[in-house]
Ligand SMILES: Cc1cc2nc3c(=O)[nH]c(=O)nc-3n(C[C@H](O)[C@H](O)[C@H](O)COP(=O)(O)OP(=O)(O)OC[C@H]3O[C@@H](n4cnc5c(N)ncnc54)[C@H](O)[C@@H]3O)c2cc1C
């Protein structure tokens with residue numbers, strides 16, 4: 001038996017989500033006394049690096065019918081490789097493509113699926129694994145009663161750890177049918193870490209008064225190398241793009257640092273961000289509910305404080321160089 | 322264009338989350354339930370728009386007990402033509418997906434809509450399972466769709482952007498924000514919903530593969546540390562030396 005990790009490579013590159021999945025798979029394989037095998041599909045710049053995160057073998061699958069993303073073909077391919085590698089556990093990233101594939105692969109392998117896991121499983125008396133539920137308001141431990149397990153790993157949930165690894169790349173072959181979907185275009189912002197992967201997030205809400213005031217937020221984010229986010233009403237009225245909206249009905253994130261500026265901290269907002277490791281709240285209302293969920297708070301007018309914070313960070317960054 | 326819209330019931334977004342029976346059960350005492358927002362706001366409304374543009378019928382389906390009928394009636398009040406409830410507890414995604422796929426096989430559906438995920442169990446699992454069970458395409462997290470004949474052009478959310486995909490019916494689609502605008506049921510809709518058919522069908526007794534053993538609430542934060550607004554150097558120091566996040 002083995003632990004198989006599908007190491008995704010959107011835009012042809014291995015990114016953090018895939019490294020995390022392999023890191024997790026390697027630890028899991030040690031726990032279970034199994035081999036950890038990584039699978040990459042198509043162009044996957046940086047795949048050799050997967051060895052140093054614990055993959056003992058890196059399988060490369062190329063096929064003309066896998067050149068653009070199609071959940072059906074990708075799931076078919078991953079399931080077939082899982083069978084030939086006798087995978088007891090299959091690990092994927094809980095990402096846009098991972099979520100589109102996981103359910104399909106689970107059906108194909110007759111496996112039990114737990115999506116969005118955030119810790120290693122507990123193997124005492126079976127196989128159980130934790131994930132966030134109620135949009136981050138609680139954790140549930142799922143027992144899996146199937147021979148094969150499929151787990152999709154939440155981003156930023158487990159630390160990346162380099163290990164000894166000697167894995168080399170081997171090519172594998174498979175017949176793949178023509179895809180039923182056609183990708184016409186992929187539009188992504190260059191140079192910005194997408195929210196679900198971001199370690200540092202600067203977020204602002206209605207306290208900003210208007211979109212013309214966002215300059216200080218962008219500047220703060222830039223100095224930190226952070227990704228920007230916002231509360232729902234701010235996206236709804238069009239001050240910020242929809243994809244920045246975090247919360248229960250937006251993107252759920254768990255960065256190392258979440259700075260909330262002019263956001264009241266409504267329960268639906270907190271739901272999507274309260275798994276963040278450190279939370280800083282800047283709000284002029286001492287009664288704002290967000291302070292209860294924060295590690296550090298600044299009770300003041302954001303238009304005074306944010307420029308001061310920017311100056312302090314500039315000084316700090318300069319001293320670091 | 323005949324659509325099947327999968328709807329689920331979730332605790333209302335401000336509901337207090339607590340557990341009983343040794344932390345093995347969600348405590349529903351005093352909790353209000355609603356239709357999962359993604360199902361109601363985007364999936365159902367987009368299906369209604371497609372019907373308005375291209376004709377056909379909108380059927381909503383739920384796998385669950387009779388107590389879910391209130392939520393199903395709301396979907397009818399918003400405009401669905403008829404409803405089906407598969408009469409069994411929803412235990413895991415595989416079981417629910419199998420029940421829905423089995424029902425879908427008995428009809429002639431061009432499109433099967435779901436919400437992108439439920440806000441209680443946050444699975445985002447079902448759509449891919451239904452599509453696989455029916456051996457058709459699946460487009461997840463759609464934020465825009467244009468339909469022309471049997472071809473749909475869809476924008477789906479991916480990390481840091483969107484992907485534009487073309488697909489032919491039949492397919493499964495999961496709805497994210499942007500796919501449609503929320504509709505509020507009016508008095509006439511609510512009255513008409515009472516007369517619309519809600520068919521209850523027996524389950525095919527598929528077994529679940531996963532189950533929740535235990536729930537836990539997050540540990541409370543130890544309390545906020547307030548920083549003097551005139552001393553942002555101190556905040557930077559705390560973030561770098563104490564929290565070690567910058
Ligand atoms: C079903 C449902 C789902 C929802 N899902 C989400 C979700 O996913 N995400 C989400 O964010 N919301 C969601 N909401 C909305 C949520 O309930 C709140 O309405 C929303 O989060 C409030 O946004 P806000 O904090 O930006 O605005 P407000 O609540 O208006 O807060 C603005 C804050 O800014 C502060 N402020 C004002 N001026 C200044 C200043 N000069 N300096 C410093 N502070 C200042 C104020 O004290 C206040 O605390 C949902 C609501 C519902 C009903």
Ligand SMILES: Nc1ncnc2c1ncn2[C@@H]1O[C@H](COP(=O)(O)O)[C@@H](O)[C@H]1O
Nearest residue numbers: 327329384435436438439444445446447
């Ligand atoms: N019990 C159910 N009955 C019908 N549809 C459901 C049920 N549970 C979930 N769904 C649908 O599946 C979507 C995704 O659910 P999930 O995969 O559990 O996050 C929801 O948004 C609903 O559209």
